[in-house]
Amino acid sequence: EVQLVESGGSVVRPGGSLRLSCAASGFTFDDNAMSWVRQAPGKGLEWVSGINWNGGNTDYADSVKGRFTISRDNAKNSLYLQMNSLRAEDTALYHCARAASSDFYWYFDLWGRGTLVTVSS
């Protein structure tokens, strides 16, 4: 089955760190760029970060630049998001999304159901 499954979300204190993972299956992982897209409770979608097919190019939303790092391991069919210096406003459901291209500046044709990150003291 073609799917993306996120994990790693939890409750963390402000200033803390967390690493999210996304396991891909059912398709050739290194054919596609990948992104993280988040959704604050009751809110809309916000693109967070993207990585191209081989990890050689990445980009971030201004709201997370310098705090989050995206990476991938094509041998493990996995995508990651290292989140440091977390803030209350980072509280959201984090979706892993596949770009329909080797470039992450594209639309997303496959999404995971998300993993919940709550930043609270």
Place this chain on the structure above:
Amino acid sequence: EIVLTQSPDILSLSPGERATLSCRASQSVSSSYLAWYQQKPGQAPRLLIYGASSRATGIPDRFSGSGSGTDFTLTISRLEPEDFAVYYCQQYGSSPPNTFGQGTKLEIK
């Protein structure tokens, strides 16, 4: 940055009716790089339309997209019960890329 504004915020219709959802961009979207997604509660977003008017794989033909430049429309010709959801537009052709509209909730009247 291109800002996408969707209207209306909430659309109340009955099954069988026609739905027209709007997405307006603050600047022209290059090459009609505009996508539409459907999201139901507790589910991941699902790609409906890309390139402003191309249906994604497996999407019923009652869904259609149109528009160019700054004005785009998603039309659902005859609403089925499973179509009631939140719909988002996304532009992916300009920098910064991958911005989304705020969403339109399509609810049963």
